[in-house]
Amino acid sequence: MNETVKAAARAPNTASLAVHGGEPVRKTPMPPRIALGEDERRMVLEVLDHYAERKVDPGYQGTFEKIYTDAFVEMMGGGYADAVATGTSALYISVAALDLPKGSEVLVSPITDPGTLAAIVLNGLKPRLVDSRPDSYNVGPEQFAERITPNVSAAIIVHAAGYAAEIDKIAEIARKHGIKVIEDCSQAHFARHKAKPVGSFGDIAAFSTMYRKAHMTGPSGGLVYSRNLDIFRSALVHSDRGKPRWRDEFDDRNPSTCRPARRFIFPSSLMSMPSGAARSNSPKPSGRKVSTSTLTTSTLFANGPTSGPILPTISIRPMRVASATARSISISTKNMASRNPRIA
Numbered sequence: 001m002n003e004t005v006k007a008a009a010r011a012p013n014t015a016s017l018a019v020h021g022g023e024p025v026r027k028t029p030m031p032p033r034i035a036l037g038e039d040e041r042r043m044v045l046e047v048l049d050h051y052a053e054r055k056v057d058p059g060y061q062g063t064f065e066k067i068y069t070d071a072f073v074e075m076m077g078g079g080y081a082d083a084v085a086t087g088t089s090a091l092y093i094s095v096a097a098l099d100l101p102k103g104s105e106v107l108v109s110p111i112t113d114p115g116t117l118a119a120i121v122l123n124g125l126k127p128r129l130v131d132s133r134p135d136s137y138n139v140g141p142e143q144f145a146e147r148i149t150p151n152v153s154a155a156i157i158v159h160a161a162g163y164a165a166e167i168d169k170i171a172e173i174a175r176k177h178g179i180k181v182i183e184d185c186s187q188a189h190f191a192r193h194k195a196k197p198v199g200s201f202g203d204i205a206a207f208s209t210m211y212r213k214a215h216m217t218g219p220s221g222g223l224v225y226s227r228n229l230d231i232f233r234s235a236l237v238h239s240d241r242g243k244p245r246w247r248d249e250f251d252d253r254n255p256s257t258c259r260p261a262r263r264f265i266f267p268s269s270l271m272s273m274p275s276g277a278a279r280s281n282s283p284k285p286s287g288r289k290v291s292t293s294t295l296t297t298s299t300l301f302a303n304g305p306t307s308g309p310i311l312p313t314i315s316i317r318p319m320r321v322a323s324a325t326a327r328s329i330s331i332s333t334k335n336m337a338s339r340n341p342r343i344a
Contacts, residue, residue: 035216060252061245072223075190076197080232081225083217084239087186087208088115090222091156094206095123097224097235098180100153107147109158109165109184111137113208116156116184128152137161141169148173154180159188159198162214167193167201174202182206186222189215199225204235 016022051058058064069081084090095106102124108116110129120127130147133140137160144155155174159165167183174181181202185191189207191198199205209221224239226232236245243258244250250257 035211060240068217069223073225076200076225079200079225079227080229081223082232082236082239084222084224086115086220087113087206087210087213087222088118089239090186090206090208090224091115091119091182091184092122093224093235093239094182094204095119095125095154095156096238097204097226097231098154098182099234100125100180104153105149105151107144107152107155107179109137109139109156109160111160112156112158112184113186116158119206120156125153130155136163138163138165139170141166141173144170145173148177148179152177152179154182156182156184157202158184158186159191162188162191164188164191164193164198167198168196171201180204185225186213189213200227203228204231 018024047058047064050063065083069083072081073079084093100106100123103126105126105128106120107130108120108127110132117127128147128149130139131143132138133143137158139157144157155170157165157167157170159167167181171181173179183199183202183205185199185205186208188198189209193201199207204224204226207215207223207225209215209217209223211219224232224235226235233244233246237243243252247257
């Protein structure tokens with residue numbers, strides 16, 4: 001044993017983890033997040049007052065969900081969005097909305113939440129893992145192309161840890177093979193790739209808005225987003241028991257507006273029925289400008305079996321998440337009826 005090795009053996013083990021007796025990297029604890037403050041408290045009370053004044057309880061597809069989803073699609077530069085209970089629900093609905101062949105394979109990123117895999121399996125499909133790029137959590141186009149087989153019908157591409165995947169190239173390869181693309185944007189709200197927000201490259205996208213995300217709506221929450229109206233309507237019927245909510249004549253309390261009943265049960269059949277005016281839960285942006293500097297919104301919504309009531313809490317203020325600046329959405333709830341004709 002030479003002198004260098006002997007000296008190293010006598011030196012303290014500074015490389016040990018703190019949990020094993022090494023020196024901690026941080027001398028003081030990480031500061032608390034404290035995402036909700038007095039502004040959010042005021043807006044929560046405003047939500048409660050809104051319903052108390054009307055002597056009704058918050059229901060499905062409510063006032064504040066509509067305001068929130070309209071603001072969200074404006075931040076996305078257009079499209080359609082529906083708020084659901086969780087990010088896992090958003091993924092399940094997104095996969096179901098594409099009506100993929102049962103037993104077919106879905107390519108999926110290797111670094112993700114179990115909810116991504118669950119959405120595939122629970123829809124009667126088989127996950128097929130794709131490797132990540134070297135030194136990245138995200139799938140690359142080369143890794144994606146290597147895993148394509150004739151049995152692949154779709155892919156869930158995760159934008160991990162705030163960084164956008166090379167989704168333009170991946171989507172281009174997918175289109176050549178007739179593969180549908182679902183973007184999982186749960187960790188990268190409003191991240192951009194080549195000046196376009198993630199979620200706008202594929203056929204449909206899922207977002208999580210639970211309390212630990214850069215953009216939050218409460219203890220749990222999620223969004224389904226698409227720029228394709230037919231796919232979005234398919235997502236709507238899967239999110240709430242086959243209900244065609246975009247129809248002017250639809251009434252939650254009148255089953256005859258969903259006739260025939262068979263189509264109420266099987267959403268894929270429902271989508272072929274003629275529709276009334278092109279109205280969805282979140283119509284195309286009205287052109288109203290939404291500030292991106294002080295965005296924050298109060299939300300209180302429920303959306304059927306894949307959703308449940310969640311606390312009317314508020315998104316956090318602007319913060320930096322890796323390559324994306326994630327911003328929450330701010331809409332005043334004053335004079336809401338002038339902006340939202342569905343408000344009674």
